[in-house]
Amino acid sequence: MALTDQAQALLDMVYRVGAPRFHELTVAQARHSFEKLQFVFGGDPEAVASTLEVPMARPDGSVLLGRLYRPREAGPAQGLPLLIYFHGGGWCVGSVQSHDTLCRQLANRAGCAVLSVDYRLAPEHPFPAAVEDALFAVEWARANADQLTVDRDRFGLGGDSAGGTLSLVTALMLRDRGTAALRFLCLIYPCTEIESSRPSREAFASGYFLDRESLAWFFERYLPGGEADDWRASPMKAKSLAGLPPMLVVTAECDPLSDDCIAFVDRVRSEGVTVEHLGVQGMVHGFVTLGKWFPEAHEVVDLISMQIRQRLRPGVDAV
Template identity: 80%
Template sequence: MPLSDQAQALLDMVYRVGAPRFHELSVAQARHSFEKLQFVFGGEPEAVASTLDVPLSRTDGSALIARLYRPLDAAPTEVLPLLIYFHGGGWCVGSVQSHDALCRRMVNRTGCAVLSVDYRLAPEHPFPAAVEDALFATEWALTHAQEFAFDPARLGLGGDSAGGNLALVTALRLRDRGAPALRCLCLIYPCTEIESSRPSREAYASGYFLDRESLSWFFERYLPDGDTSDWRVSPMRAHSLADLPPTIVVTAECDPLRDDGIAFVERARSEGVPAEHVDVAGMVHGFVTLGKWFPEANEVVDLISRKLRGHLAKVTVPE
């Protein structure tokens, strides 16, 4: 299927006006451009029961900031399942604010709390800073579950693009540490490999929003030494994907990362992981946060939220 009419219209507009692409901008300009894109084309922010910007304090005195959302229909003291969310943006751009509308929609439809993490960005903080922040935020949430009315036995991880990479890497690290099992993973067009020769990388390398040059721009800043061999960079290089929790993977048809996501689903299934694949026809990378422009964005968020609600539901033990 070709690009949807809405996707084609957006791309026509972007390329017609000659909007600079990420690789043509400074880091500060790229961050501003990304935030502006989300503001103009993102979904309308929904009302939620509460939001709280929480400092995740480290023992060395430093802290990350994360935003905690509680769904509109939740009682103030109700103990809720928790989805920890890592925003996309190539490890270089994006923020809690850029993904605010998405997290608000997800929190109301999943019925769980959502903790959106402002991990450190490259190039100021290259790999492995974001990886370490993602693990720290997850372990912090487990430690503070009672304080913030989370159920530590009902924990999921999610993220889009680079954030999907961080969610997956964190799940593998928790598994290797023998941590309590996660309930689910939600990976939205995740980056599973930095270097890839699968057909979609070339088929959608130019003119489909996430251009070849922009991918390189992100990778070079996240990995200034160019070493892509570490599995925490490319989780498809992990020795095993076995024992991951039930996993939802969303791909966009016209996305250079699509075939890498599909290859991950196939490998995960072959190693016993209950992996579900949602492929969205006619869409480009990044569409999920652009709910004001793409009706498919809201449809997909509602679909995966229903699936997450099921995975994170309280298990009734027969008496």
């Protein structure tokens, strides 16, 4: 359980300068700090064929915003497979903009359209607002596939951290509704269980970027009513995980959530789901969006993109 030299250098820098951790900040400060981190270490955004700000009107008249990316290789009239992406940030921070570089990479390398969803954040909009937005975004995109110039029969979901959890929970809700069949799930170090006593929670509780206190800070704001046992917050609490689409689960070795993810992989596999686990040695939670600092981030994005391209290609059955 050794950090890579780059990971150790980043942590040394963060803790040496005494940068405040999330639980020591106001919500506004935490959001600014997260955006700054992504801007400094996320890398330069790639050119894509086009981006489009997408307003998704809800029945109550409010609007959920998203950003649609089309890859460089795509013609303007070409119907593309679609990956709907939910950004990370503990359901409290992060945005479409913070994950702009990653979504551009995924679009170009996977050869698909990517719809990044600007779901509502806690504490202004606590659980289950983000869950409701995620489900609505998928159903809206499917109903408006022609408008988006995407193939409604070739949809996948993806996300990192809290966004990975939203992808998984949304897939479970769609399974239960029997609608909007999905081809693939890409879950990057998701939080599968709010309360956990597995060893990694303690082993990486301090000094590994996502500290124990910061986890609590996120959970308390997202779940002010104490809904940790609700399967929509802790998908490992779902009665069944069977019937989910094929999935890729990415974990970071030095992440307090890693053992929970591995337990999830074992369970879905035992319930008949096709799952591939990609464990990245020496990495900390959040590394995938920090490609300017971590070369491993580019390698993982390439592997993820290859899986997306394969799973969303024509002729692959949906689940």
